[in-house]
Amino acid sequence: MTQLKAAATSAADIEVDVLVVGLVAGDDAPELVGAAEVNSAFDDLAGTFQLLGNEGKASSVTFLPSQGNVAAKLILGVGLGKANDEGDFEAETLRRAAGEAVRASFGHATVAFALPGDTEAIATGALLGAYQAKTYKTDTDDIKLPPEAVTVLGADAATLTRVHGLAAGVFATRDWVNQPGNYLRPPSFADDIAHKSRAVGLEVDILDETALQEAGYGGILAVGMGSTEKPRLVKITYRAEGASKHVAFVGKGITFDTGGISLKPSQGMWDMKGDMGGAAAVCGAMLAIAEVKPNVNVTAWVALAENMPSGDAYRPGDVVTTYSGKTVEVLNTDAEGRMVLCDALWRAAEDSPDAIYDVATLTGGQVIALGARCAGVMGDEEETARIKRVGDSVGEMMWPMPIPEDIKKNMSSTIADVVQVARGMKRDGHMLQGGHFLSKFLPEGQAWAHIDIAGPSDGPDAYGYVPAGGSGIPVRTLVGLVEDFQS
The missing domain is CATH 3.40.220.10 (Leucine Aminopeptidase, subunit E, domain 1)
Structure with missing residues (x-):
C-alpha cells in the first residue's frame, strides 16, 4: 500500500x-x-x-x-x-x-x-x-505503479494513521471483489477471511457444511447444494473493553452466481464473480474497525456459498426450512442471496445487538432504480436515516427506499411461511421485494436495515478515488455506523 x-x-x-x-x-x-x-x-x-x-x-x-x-x-x-x-x-x-x-x-x-x-x-x-x-498478466512491463x-501538507500523524486503517479495509474488500471465481470459492474465501482477521486481532469462527447441517442452516445449505465446494458461515468478533453497545453486520457471500437451476443468461454472467461484494464489504469493515478501535462491540456474520446447477442443486418449487424454523417456498433459485442472508440474519439477532445491518449485491432492481453508484437502503426508519446521514458524511451515496403494502401482498405463499419472490415472478419493485423478504427473518423489535449494493459494489469505470472493478463501498459507511453508536 x-x-x-x-x-x-x-x-x-x-x-x-x-x-x-x-x-x-x-x-x-x-x-x-x-x-x-x-x-x-x-x-x-x-x-x-x-x-x-x-x-x-x-x-x-x-x-x-x-x-x-x-x-x-x-x-x-x-x-x-x-x-x-x-x-x-x-x-x-x-x-x-x-x-x-x-x-x-x-x-x-x-x-x-x-x-x-x-x-x-x-x-x-x-x-x-x-x-x-x-x-x-504475465507481461507487466507496461503497467504503471x-x-x-x-x-499531505498540514496533516497530522493521527489523522493519517486513521486513514491508513480505513484504507486497509477498503483495499481488502476491493481485492476480494476483483478475484476470479476459480480463485475464491467458499472454503478458500473463509480461510482468507480468517487469516486476515486474526492477523489484526479479531476472533474468527467458521461453520463448515457439517456444522451448518447440525445447526439447521437450511437456507445457506440449499444454495450451496449444487456446488462441489460446500458453503461456510463465518463469524468475526471485535470486542471493545467496557463497551455498552453492540452492532452486528451480515454479508452475502455468493462467490459465483450462475443462477443455479434458474440459470442466468451467459451474457454478463462473468460479472457474477463479484456477487460476494456484501461479504467482502462486511469483512473489510471489520478489518478497518480492528485498526480504528471504536468503543463498540461488533459481530459480523458472513454467509458463503456458490450457486451452481447440478443434480444436487435446489430447485424452483422446493420448500426450504431455514435456521429460524420458518419455511420458504422457492420460486427462483437465482434469488439465492436472500436465502443465505435469512439464516445469518436470524443467527445475528439471537445475540440481541443494538442494530443489525446486512449488506448484499442483492438485486438488479437496485441498479434500475438508483443507478450504479447509489445503494438502496430498506428497513427501520431510524436506521435507514442513520445510514444515509453517515453515508453522506463519507461520500458513499445511500438512499432510503419504502416497502409499500402492494409489494408485501404479492409475497405470500399458500404452502410455506414465506415465498421467496413475488408470485408470478413479478418484477415490480424487485429491490423492495428483497428487503421485504429479509424483514421476515428478524424478531419483533430488532433494529435493522438492509443495504443493496448491486450497482455500487463493482463497476467498469474509475471515478474520483474509486477504481474500475471493486469499489470498497460501503466499508467506510459501516465503520461510521459503528462510530455513530459510540458517540
Whole structure:
C-alpha cells in the first residue's frame, strides 16, 4: 500500500515528483487556491493551466513541468470546482480531486498535496485513489505503479494513521471483489477471511457444511447444494473493553452466481464473480474497525456459498426450512442471496445487538432504480436515516427506499411461511421485494436495515478515488455506523 506522510514544509520546497495544487473555477479564469508560495514562484500559474485547457472544473487534471521554479519536478493542477458560500470545499470534492490526482500520477514515485481544506478528506481520497488491482498478466512491463509515498501538507500523524486503517479495509474488500471465481470459492474465501482477521486481532469462527447441517442452516445449505465446494458461515468478533453497545453486520457471500437451476443468461454472467461484494464489504469493515478501535462491540456474520446447477442443486418449487424454523417456498433459485442472508440474519439477532445491518449485491432492481453508484437502503426508519446521514458524511451515496403494502401482498405463499419472490415472478419493485423478504427473518423489535449494493459494489469505470472493478463501498459507511453508536 502507498504510504501516507505528513509534512509542515513549504509546498515550494518539498522535493517530490509531483506537487498537486488546486484550481477553482472562476467567472473568467481559474484561480489557484492555497500554496501561495508556489503561485508566487511562477508568472501567472493559473493562466498557464487555463492555456492548457484546465478551467478549474471539479476533478480535471493537468500536468505542468516546474522548470526549477519549485523543488517538485512536476506541478499537477486539479480542479476543485467552486467553493461553497463560506469559501470552503466539500469533503467529497476534496476526496475526489485527490483521487483523480493520484490516479493521474501513477508511474511517479512521490506525490505531495498542497490543497486547502480538510486534510483527512485529502488523505483519504489520495490513498484510496492509489489502489491498483492485482493483475493476472504475465507481461507487466507496461503497467504503471501507484506512488510509493503521498505527502499531505498540514496533516497530522493521527489523522493519517486513521486513514491508513480505513484504507486497509477498503483495499481488502476491493481485492476480494476483483478475484476470479476459480480463485475464491467458499472454503478458500473463509480461510482468507480468517487469516486476515486474526492477523489484526479479531476472533474468527467458521461453520463448515457439517456444522451448518447440525445447526439447521437450511437456507445457506440449499444454495450451496449444487456446488462441489460446500458453503461456510463465518463469524468475526471485535470486542471493545467496557463497551455498552453492540452492532452486528451480515454479508452475502455468493462467490459465483450462475443462477443455479434458474440459470442466468451467459451474457454478463462473468460479472457474477463479484456477487460476494456484501461479504467482502462486511469483512473489510471489520478489518478497518480492528485498526480504528471504536468503543463498540461488533459481530459480523458472513454467509458463503456458490450457486451452481447440478443434480444436487435446489430447485424452483422446493420448500426450504431455514435456521429460524420458518419455511420458504422457492420460486427462483437465482434469488439465492436472500436465502443465505435469512439464516445469518436470524443467527445475528439471537445475540440481541443494538442494530443489525446486512449488506448484499442483492438485486438488479437496485441498479434500475438508483443507478450504479447509489445503494438502496430498506428497513427501520431510524436506521435507514442513520445510514444515509453517515453515508453522506463519507461520500458513499445511500438512499432510503419504502416497502409499500402492494409489494408485501404479492409475497405470500399458500404452502410455506414465506415465498421467496413475488408470485408470478413479478418484477415490480424487485429491490423492495428483497428487503421485504429479509424483514421476515428478524424478531419483533430488532433494529435493522438492509443495504443493496448491486450497482455500487463493482463497476467498469474509475471515478474520483474509486477504481474500475471493486469499489470498497460501503466499508467506510459501516465503520461510521459503528462510530455513530459510540458517540
